[in-house]
Amino acid sequence: xxxxxxxxxxxxxxxxxxxxxxxxxxxxxxxxxxxxxxxxxxxxxxxxxxxxxxxxxxxxxxxxxxxxxxxxxxxxxxxxxxxxxxxxxxxxxxxxxxxxxxxxxxxxxxxxxxxxxxxxxxxxxxxxxxxxxxxxxxxxxxxxxxxxxxxxxxxxxxxxxxxxxxxxxxxxxxxxxxxxxxxxxxxxxxxxxxxxxxxxxxxxxxxxxxxxxxxxxxxxxxxxxxxxxxxxxxxxxxxxxxxxxxxxxxxxxxxxxxxxxxxxxxxxxxxxxxxxxxxxxxxxxxxxxxxxxxxxxxxxxxxxxx
Numbered sequence: 001x002x003x004x005x006x007x008x009x010x011x012x013x014x015x016x017x018x019x020x021x022x023x024x025x026x027x028x029x030x031x032x033x034x035x036x037x038x039x040x041x042x043x044x045x046x047x048x049x050x051x052x053x054x055x056x057x058x059x060x061x062x063x064x065x066x067x068x069x070x071x072x073x074x075x076x077x078x079x080x081x082x083x084x085x086x087x088x089x090x091x092x093x094x095x096x097x098x099x100x101x102x103x104x105x106x107x108x109x110x111x112x113x114x115x116x117x118x119x120x121x122x123x124x125x126x127x128x129x130x131x132x133x134x135x136x137x138x139x140x141x142x143x144x145x146x147x148x149x150x151x152x153x154x155x156x157x158x159x160x161x162x163x164x165x166x167x168x169x170x171x172x173x174x175x176x177x178x179x180x181x182x183x184x185x186x187x188x189x190x191x192x193x194x195x196x197x198x199x200x201x202x203x204x205x206x207x208x209x210x211x212x213x214x215x216x217x218x219x220x221x222x223x224x225x226x227x228x229x230x231x232x233x234x235x236x237x238x239x240x241x242x243x244x245x246x247x248x249x250x251x252x253x254x255x256x257x258x259x260x261x262x263x264x265x266x267x268x269x270x271x272x273x274x275x276x277x278x279x280x281x282x283x284x285x286x287x288x289x290x291x292x293x294x295x296x297x298x299x300x301x302x303x304x305x306x
Contacts, residue, residue, distance in 0.1 A: 001081045003088045007113045010087070015117040017041040018110070020051040021125055022164070025070035026079035028184045029155040029162040033120055034083045036152060040118050041086075049087035049114070050080055057093050068217035070167060070187070089114075102126075102133020103141065111145050119147060123154045124163075157181055171219040174277040179219075186227065186273035189216060189254065193265045199247055200257065203287055205294050207240070207255035208265060210272070218254065223278040225301045228258050229271040235261050236304070238297050239272055245283035246290050257294075259301060276304060 004010045017040045023030050034050070041048040054073050058065060071079065073090065080088055091097065100108065105128045110116040119138060127133040138149040154161040162182045170179035171187060180186050189212055196209035212218065221242040228237035239256040243249040256272055278297050284290040 001085050001088055003077060003090060005090050005092065007089070007091070007109065010089070010114070012047065012087075012115070014047045015115045016049045016087070017044065017046040017118040017120070018049040018051060018114065018116045019120040019122075020127065021122055022056060023050065023052050023076060023080065024056070024164040025167050025183055026076060027070075027162055027164065027167055027182050028157070029122065029182075031083075031184060032155050033122060033152050034080075034085065036150070037085070037120055038083065040120070040150075044118060046117055047086040049089065049116075050085055051089040051091060051114075052076070053091050053093040053097075055093055057098070060093055060098060068168070069215055070164060070171075070183075070217055072213050072216055075188075075190075099129055102128030102131075102137050104128070105133060106138065106141050107145070111147065117147050119149045121149070121151055123152055123161075125151075168217055171217060171274075174220045174222055174280070176219065176224065176274045176277050180274070186275060187219070188271050188273045189218065190269060190271040191254070193268050193270060195266065196253065196255065197244075197247075197249075199244070200255070203291050203294075205238075205257045205291075207257045208270065210254045210256065210270065212254055219274060219277075221252075221281040223281075223297055224274050225276040225278060225304050226256060226272040226274055227306055228256055228261075229273070230258065230261065230263075230265055230268065235259055236301050236306070237272060238278070238294070238301050239274075240281075242281035245281065246287070257298075259298070275306060 017037055019033050019037050037048050056069060058067050077088060135151045142149045167179050167182050191210040191212040193208045194211045200207040218241055224239045226237045226239040228235045236259045237256045241254050243252055278300060
């Protein structure tokens with residue numbers, strides 16, 4: 001897969017089958033679009049491409065909104081690359097781009113620069129200044145500009161449409177299994193291991209403190225069963241998101257106790273994949289009660305089948 005951050009760097013004589021959107025999470029709804037894109041590309045001898053944006057347009061239009069995303073830009077690229085798409089356009093959502101009307105975007109970008117011959121959009125997608133671009137506009141322009149357009153239906157799980165917003169809401173309420181079912185994979189968070197207060201090691205549960213990217217959505221405060229990847233190896237883990245109220249903590253931390261592991265991993269990048277929710281954050285009466293709960297969490301984690 002070739003990645004472009006500037007349309008000027010792209011040149012190809014071969015026309016494209018393309019889909020555009022944020023693809024935050026690259027969930028099963030997005031997968032249905034990508035599957036159709038590959039099918040159409042193969043049938044019509046077109047190269048396949050996805051056009052997405054960075055930063056998220058909501059950061060530009062609502063700079064004070066505390067929006068957290070399911071993927072960093074690097075994670076999104078890795079997830080899309082799994083599908084063997086030919087080209088990925090990571091377009092900066094800058095002032096010039098945000099002022100293009102829907103029709104200008106189709107004419108100047110999709111047709112003139114990218115030579116799109118088949119366009120696929122999601123069931124609720126709009127684009128262009130003031131959301132002036134939609135499926136109706138695309139249908140109208142397709143006849144004049146000689147391209148095909150297809151709007152995908154929503155993908156449902158348990159009679160609910162899958163969307164990035166619904167995945168975020170599931171994570172923020174601790175519904176890890178629902179979130180993972182909509183994603184089609186285990187939600188993950190990555191970061192560098194940094195020094196913490198080292199209280200865990202004094203009670204037999206040394207934890208790795210993970211410095212995560214500020215833009216990345218963290219599930220609700222609480223304890224989780226996770227799969228932890230360290231230097232390419234997988235381990236079961238118990239992860240805590242919270243402020244450590246039992247020891248009067250104030251700063252939000254992400255800490256993982258890695259089962260059957262003993263090693264110095266400071267400054268290492270690790271990844272945790274969320275498998276199940278254990279319980280909400282609890283303020284215990286003392287360390288003895290905390291240890292009892294950790295022992296129970298460890299038992300549940302050991303018994304959990306990945």
